[in-house]
Amino acid sequence: MPFLEHLANKGVEIFDRQGVGLLAEAGLWGCIRYHGLVGDMVIISDDAGQFRVGNHALCWVHCERLLQKLMPTKAKEVRSLALVRDLVWRFYKALKIWKQKPSPQAIPAFRRRFDRIFKLRTGYDALDALLVRLHRRKAELLRVLERPEIPLNTNASENDLRSFVIRRKISGGTMSRDGRVARDTMFGLMKTCQKQGLSFYHYLGDRLGIHGKTIPPLAGLIAAKA
Template sequence: MEAYQKNPTDKEKQKLYQDFDRWVTQRVNYPALQSELGKLMVVREELLLVLEYPWLPLHNNLSERQIREYVKRRKVSGGTRSKLGRKCRDTFASLKKTCKQHGVSFAKYLRDRLTGVNMIPRLGHLILKASGYQETVLSNGI
């Protein structure tokens, strides 16, 4: 799979799809394992999304790191008292993390938004720019 990510070709993509299908449709003598293999086939497209988008990582380490700080704070503080408090905490934690990822000061971003100055680009714009999606869309004329 890593070789495919470095040099994706249609031929290799088809081979990987076939290998996956052969692996999860094989018959085994263990009912529990057979059941699990069947579940993999149900989520086949999601599991093989990397074949359509080879730049996607093959692990979720980034996602795990994203929530680590949040989990520590929740343990120390004992959580929130209301659904609204939880929603506010989650929203601000997400904003803070996204700002940090894109090299933007969280405090300056909040000040920029609250004062209406709007000198700092919207986070959605920064995310699209970092993903390369805008360039892809513009070059394809979509």
């Protein structure tokens, strides 16, 4: 346990699992950055703290979901919330259209439009406070203007994880570390086959030596498409 020994020598309480986990993640991210393994990769998240690292962008769907969670009690507040949500969705759709054919000339207009929406003051205190909070994250919400190739939401990655989560909820987890590794490996292969338009069962059959379709190595297929 060289890592735990190193922490102990530095005076860190190694039985503090949360603290050790935080330091381990920081060390891992530092190593990745030091070796230049991610380059200028953009990390898109729902604003969970553990993902707010590197070149970070915020998911627009989760941003709008914060508006959904507000509970207006007056007719005026209901109208104000409906107006803001409509403006946000229109802005989101405009960004999606812009992504298909990015135009640098349109970027200043998007930034001004963002300010007009998120600097609105409606008199509905909870909504106004949320707008102020979201305006502070302008750079992360508009990261797409600098990097048009990135998605505007985390839907694809959440869809990739959904089968893992469903399986975990049904089975309650695995009995051993080997079981967890086997489960994650098989799910990863299945998702990769789906994305490559391949039958996972044909892939398994080929790897197990069952006569049928010949499936080339997945790494080669991914590299060829890239």
